[in-house]
Each structure stands twice: as C-alpha cells, then as structure tokens.
Amino acid sequence: MSDNVIEVHGLTKVYGAAHAVNAIDLTIRRGEIFGLLGPNGAGKTTTILMLLGLTETSGGTVDVLGFDPVRQPLEVKRRVGYLPDAVGFYDHLTARENLIYTARLLDIPRREADQRIMEALRSVDLADVADKRVSTFSRGMRQRLGIAEIVMKRAEVAILDEPTSGLDPHATFELLEMIRRLKKSGVAVLLSSHLLDRVQSVCDRVALFNKGRIALMGTVVELANQVLGAGHPLLVEATGIDVAEALSGTPGVQQVVPAGEGAWRVTADRDVRAEVARRIVTAGGALTRLADLQPSLEEVYTRYFQEARHAA
Amino acid sequence: MPRSAARREGSPFTGIGPVYLKELADNLSSIRMLVLTLFIIVFGAFPVASSLQQLRTVVGSDAFLFLRIFTIEPEQVPIPFVQALNFIIPLMAIGLGFDLVNSEFNRRTLSRVLSQPLYRDALLLGKFLAGITTLAVAMVALWLIVFGAGLLLLGLPPRGVEVARGIGFLVVAVAYGGVWLAIAMFFSVIFRSTATSALCSLGLWLFFFILWPMIAQAITMAFVPAEITSLDQFMGLQQLGLALQRVSPGTLFSEAVLGLLNPETRTLGPMLPSQMRGAIMGAPLPLDQSLLLIWPQVTGLIAGMIVVFTASYVIFQREEVRA
Numbered sequence: 001m002s003d004n005v006i007e008v009h010g011l012t013k014v015y016g017a018a019h020a021v022n023a024i025d026l027t028i029r030r031g032e033i034f035g036l037l038g039p040n041g042a043g044k045t046t047t048i049l050m051l052l053g054l055t056e057t058s059g060g061t062v063d064v065l066g067f068d069p070v071r072q073p074l075e076v077k078r079r080v081g082y083l084p085d086a087v088g089f090y091d092h093l094t095a096r097e098n099l100i101y102t103a104r105l106l107d108i109p110r111r112e113a114d115q116r117i118m119e120a121l122r123s124v125d126l127a128d129v130a131d132k133r134v135s136t137f138s139r140g141m142r143q144r145l146g147i148a149e150i151v152m153k154r155a156e157v158a159i160l161d162e163p164t165s166g167l168d169p170h171a172t173f174e175l176l177e178m179i180r181r182l183k184k185s186g187v188a189v190l191l192s193s194h195l196l197d198r199v200q201s202v203c204d205r206v207a208l209f210n211k212g213r214i215a216l217m218g219t220v221v222e223l224a225n226q227v228l229g230a231g232h233p234l235l236v237e238a239t240g241i242d243v244a245e246a247l248s249g250t251p252g253v254q255q256v257v258p259a260g261e262g263a264w265r266v267t268a269d270r271d272v273r274a275e276v277a278r279r280i281v282t283a284g285g286a287l288t289r290l291a292d293l294q295p296s297l298e299e300v301y302t303r304y305f306q307e308a309r310h311a312a
Numbered sequence: 313m314p315r316s317a318a319r320r321e322g323s324p325f326t327g328i329g330p331v332y333l334k335e336l337a338d339n340l341s342s343i344r345m346l347v348l349t350l351f352i353i354v355f356g357a358f359p360v361a362s363s364l365q366q367l368r369t370v371v372g373s374d375a376f377l378f379l380r381i382f383t384i385e386p387e388q389v390p391i392p393f394v395q396a397l398n399f400i401i402p403l404m405a406i407g408l409g410f411d412l413v414n415s416e417f418n419r420r421t422l423s424r425v426l427s428q429p430l431y432r433d434a435l436l437l438g439k440f441l442a443g444i445t446t447l448a449v450a451m452v453a454l455w456l457i458v459f460g461a462g463l464l465l466l467g468l469p470p471r472g473v474e475v476a477r478g479i480g481f482l483v484v485a486v487a488y489g490g491v492w493l494a495i496a497m498f499f500s501v502i503f504r505s506t507a508t509s510a511l512c513s514l515g516l517w518l519f520f521f522i523l524w525p526m527i528a529q530a531i532t533m534a535f536v537p538a539e540i541t542s543l544d545q546f547m548g549l550q551q552l553g554l555a556l557q558r559v560s561p562g563t564l565f566s567e568a569v570l571g572l573l574n575p576e577t578r579t580l581g582p583m584l585p586s587q588m589r590g591a592i593m594g595a596p597l598p599l600d601q602s603l604l605l606i607w608p609q610v611t612g613l614i615a616g617m618i619v620v621f622t623a624s625y626v627i628f629q630r631e632e633v634r635a
Contacts, residue, residue, distance in 0.1 A: 049633065054423065054633050055632065074321070074430070075321070077428060081427075082424065084427070086420055104330035104334075106428060
C-alpha cells in the first residue's frame with residue numbers, strides 16, 4: 001500500500017455522451033517510471049488532469065500520495081510536480097524569476113527558495129542562463145526549466161505530459177537523462193508520450209490507452225509477449241552453413257525461419273544465444289551476427305492497433 | 313454529479329498573495345501602463361490647465377475652488393475634467409483587463425500555475441485586486457497632480473472639506489474603474505483570443521457611451537401616452553428614463569461625482585416643488601448629506617462590479633484548463 005504513490009480505481013470522465021476516460025484502473029509505485037501511451041485523444045491528458053484535480057472526475061476513485069485530488073487538490077498539488085504539454089513560462093521574466101514565483105506559490109521561505117532554485121537550475125544545466133528572459137529560450141530549454149520547477153518543488157511524483165514532443169534528438173536525449181535522474185532521486189515519474197522508442201528506453205512499465213480504456217499494461221517485454229506472442233526472437237547471420245539444420249533439436253528453440261540471404265530468424269522460449277552460437281561454430285559455420293531482437297514497443301503498438309481495428 | 317458536491321479542503325485564498333504581488337509588479341512595470349498613464353495625462357492636462365487658468369480670476373469668491381478644477385467647463389475646452397475621466401477610466405481598465413485570463417491560456421502558463429497549490433479562485437481574485445490597485449495608484453497620482461497644480465497656480469491650500477470630497481471622488485473613480493475591469497476580465501475569461509476580448513470590451517464601452525443614451529430615450533418615448541394627464545404620470549416617465557440611463561456605469565459615475573464635487577447638488581433626479589420648500593438655492597449641502605445623496609450610485613457601481621466578477625468566476629471555474 002505505502003509503495004503505491006498513485007492508485008486509481010474505475011476512474012471515468014464523461015464529456016456529454018462521450019467517455020473520454022472509461023473506468024480505468026492504475027497503480028504507480030514509488031520510484032518507477034510509468035509511461036502512458038496511446039494515440040491522441042485516447043484520454044491520456046484527461047487522466048493526468050484528473051490525477052491533479054484540475055478536472056473534475058465523473059466517477060471512480062483516485063488516491064495520490066494518500067490524498068484525494070477532488071477534495072484535497074492543494075495537498076496533492078503541493079507534492080506533485082506537473083510539466084504540461086508544451087509548457088509555458090512568463091516570457092518577460094527570467095528563468096529565476098519564474099521559479100521564484102512558483103516558490104512563492106509553494107510558500108517556500110525566500111532564502112531556502114534561492115538555494116533550491118540554483119540547485120534545480122544547475123541540475124538541468126540552466127544555471128548560466130538563470131537571469132536571461134525566458135523569451136530567449138528554445139523549446140528544449142523551456143522543458144528543462146519545467147523539470148527544474150519539479151526539482152525545486154521536491155515533488156514526490158512528477159507527471160510529464162508529452163515531455164519530448166517537438167524536441168530535437170539531442171534535446172530529447174538530455175531530457176530523458178533528466179527524467180532518469182528524477183527517478184534516481186526517488187521520484188515516481190508518470191509520463192505520457194507517443195514517441196515510442198524513447199518511452200521504451202526509460203519506462204519501467206507502460207499502459208497502452210485506447211479510446212478511454214487501458215488496453216494493455218505491464219513492462220515492455222510483458223506487452224510484447226501478450227501482443228506479439230511469447231519468445232525471445234533472435235536474428236542470426238552466418239555463412240557456410242544451414243542454420244535451420246544446425247539448430248534443429250536445440251532445446252528451447254521453437255522456430256527457425258530464413259530471413260533473407262544468409263540470415264535466419266530464430267524464436268525461442270528462453271535466452272538461447274550461447275547455445276546457438278556454440279552449435280553454429282561447432283557445425284563449421286562462420287557466425288557473423290547474433291542479435292537479440294528486443295521486442296519493440298513500436299511493433300507492439302502497431303500490431304495492437306491493427307488488431308483492434310480488425311476486431312472493430 | 314454527487315462527487316462535485318464533495319467539499320474541497322483548504323482555503324480558497326491560498327496563494328492569493330503571490331499572485332497579487334506578481335500581477336501588480338507586471339502591471340506597474342509594463343509598457344502598457346506607461347501608455348495608459350500618458351493617455352490620461354494628455355487627456356487630462358488640457359482641461360485641468362484651462363480650468364486653472366479660468367479659476368485664477370475668481371480666487372476668493374468661491375468656497376469650493378479646488379473642486380471646481382474638476383467640474384468647471386472651461387471656455388476653450390468644452391469638456392470638464394471629470395467628463396474626460398468618465399471617458400478615460402473605462403479605457404484604462406479595459407487596457408489592464410482585456411487579457412488577464414486568456415493571455416495565461418495563450419502563453420500556456422495556466423495549467424502550470426494551477427498545478428501549484430492554489431485554487432482558481434485565488435488566481436482570478438489576485439489578478440482582479442492587482443488590477444484595482446493599479447487603477448487606484450494611477451488615480452491617486454492623478455489626483456495629487458491636480459491638487460498640486462491647484463496649489464501652485466491658485467496659491468491657496470484646499471480646505472478640509474474639499475480634500476474629503478476629493479477623496480470621496482477617488483473612491484468613486486476606483487469603483488467605476490473596477491466595474492470596467494470586471495467587464496474586461498469577464499470577456500477575457502470567455503474568449504481565448506485577446507483581440508476578440510478587447511474588441512468586445514471596447515464595443516460595450518462605445519455602446520454605453522454613444523448608443524445607450526439614445527436607446528434609453530427611445531424606450532422612454534415609447535411609453536409616453538398621447539396626453540400626460542397627471543404629475544404622477546410625468547414623474548413616472550422621468551423615473552423610467554433615468555432608471556434606464558443608470559444602467560450605464562458612466563451615468564452612475566457622473567451622478568456620484570456631481571453630488572460629491574458640486575456640493576450645491578440637492579437631488580440627482582427630478583425635483584418637486586415640495587422638496588424645494590425652505591431650501592436656499594445655491595447653498596452647499598454638508599458632506600454627509602452629499603454622501604447620502606450619492607450612496608445608491610456608489611452601491612450600484614460596487615454591486616455591478618461584484619456581479620460581473622462573479623459571472624466571470626463561475627465561468628472560469630467550469631473552464632477546461634487544457635489549451
């Protein structure tokens with residue numbers, strides 16, 4: 001119980017006749033990075049806003065750090081940091097002044113605030129532009145300033161809505177690094193995104209949203225097993241040997257399919273790389289490549305929505 | 313929905329202080345404020361200068377010399393200073409208020425600020441109070457300049473009662489500005505586009521200044537019977553016309569100011585011979601009587617401000633924060 005920072009049961013949001021969020025259940029544990037995935041309009045942002053008490057719920061219960069966002073939004077908002085999609089700051093103020101305003105809203109004493117703000121800005125590499133106006137900032141810098149706000153707030157939970165959208169690859173990489181650092185300092189991170197490979201690289205668990213419901217939830221590997229079927233896929237490239245023949249009868253190997261000139265796709269129910277390599281070499285083949293095909297979230301996502309469409 | 317009936321915890325005023333201070337600092341340091349101040353000075357300096365010119369010739373013969381600076385209609389300029397203010401205060405309030413809320417949407421700062429521990433109440437009220445304070449600062453500065461110029465050019469100090477009436481005038485002016493600030497804020501809550509919101513506020517302002525007096529008159533005319541048979545009937549029509557005029561905040565302001573700055577004013581409506589009995593024409597009323605006279609007008613202004621503010625508050629509470 002105390003390990004869960006967010007617990008959601010049957011959360012529902014109705015706009016007119018449409019269910020934007022339809023009876024979802026969700027738990028987020030202390031110190032994990034949880035990804036909310038799904039197409040636009042699937043209910044990710046609405047869910048986030050309800051967690052923060054910024055939108056009224058139509059049904060279900062939400063518990064954030066032991067508080068109810070509907071009745072105790074101030075307590076929730078004091079402990080949860082939020083980085084909205086395309087976060088905005090007051091352009092005519094400097095980075096530091098923007099954070100000072102937040103610190104005042106949080107009722108942090110002035111001297112402590114100054115110190116926390118400098119630490120936070122340093123942690124997101126914005127210390128040298130602390131006194132520059134935000135109007136001169138790039139999008140990536142604004143996002144980082146948003147992270148700095150969460151760091152300064154010493155939030156126990158950070159909720160990031162599309163934190164990497166519209167960022168160049170380098171800025172994305174930096175931002176994800178900061179998100180990992182947040183996790184390391186013990187903050188539970190909830191992030192929504194549609195940049196799947198990026199999400200895959202940082203998330204411990206993900207939930208796949210579809211039309212207001214959580215379609216799938218778990219680690220990336222679990223999802224892959226669920227959607228793509230179980231197994232460890234391998235890509236084997238070798239010359240001077242028929243890999244399919246060499247591997248026949250190997251314990252654990254379920255299927256070997258040719259995948260082009262001198263390449264095979266191997267499906268196994270466990271990690272059989274060492275055994276595969278040994279067999280190919282002893283059979284006299286030259287092993288040129290042995291790759292563990294990590295199940296990609298993108299594949300899971302695409303396959304899932306293809307199937308969902310077929311089912312519909 | 314049963315859940316919305318659940319009581320929320322924590323004071324709605326949490327965080328109002330920082331919001332107020334930030335908005336006030338923004339207002340006072342903005343270029344917009346500079347422009348508005350220049351505007352007032354340009355529009356106000358001329359009537360004040362010409363009234364002073366004229367008043368210098370009558371020093372000593374008038375007991376309320378300082379108040380005349382505001383109300384006298386100078387020969388060169390056909391508008392007295394208060395009338396210029398009647399026109400300019402709304403413009404200033406609209407200038408301060410037309411983008412109070414929608415600019416937060418457009419800068420995408422609203423959801424971030426609201427994710428800090430404060431209710432929307434505090435944000436709205438803090439912004440409104442900061443706007444009122446800004447107006448008050450501007451009005452006090454203006455008032456001091458006028459009194460200062462009077463001191464220099466007329467060469468005699470204002471009497472206590474003049475200062476008291478002047479302060480009353482300040483309060484009325486700020487309340488009047490508050491009404492228009494609330495209206496501008498109302499539109500800034502309704503419309504996401506700042507241009508639309510400014511246009512609506514200005515449109516309403518022009519409507520009340522140009523069209524409404526005519527419309528009120530037309531409506532009153534429609535009620536005039538073929539023949540007016542009694543005094544009561546005539547009075548009724550007069551009252552109706554006046555009541556319609558008083559829908560415009562500008563009418564309330566000018567009536568209240570008339571009562572305060574023209575101490576001779578005995579009534580703001582039609583006057584019956586019975587009310588004249590025993591009155592010495594042209595004799596000033598004491599301050600408390602003048603205040604009593606304008607009390608409904610002042611209450612009306614403040615009530616209007618509260619009503620419009622409440623309307624924007626209700627709409628803002630229901631608004632979705634997502635951009």
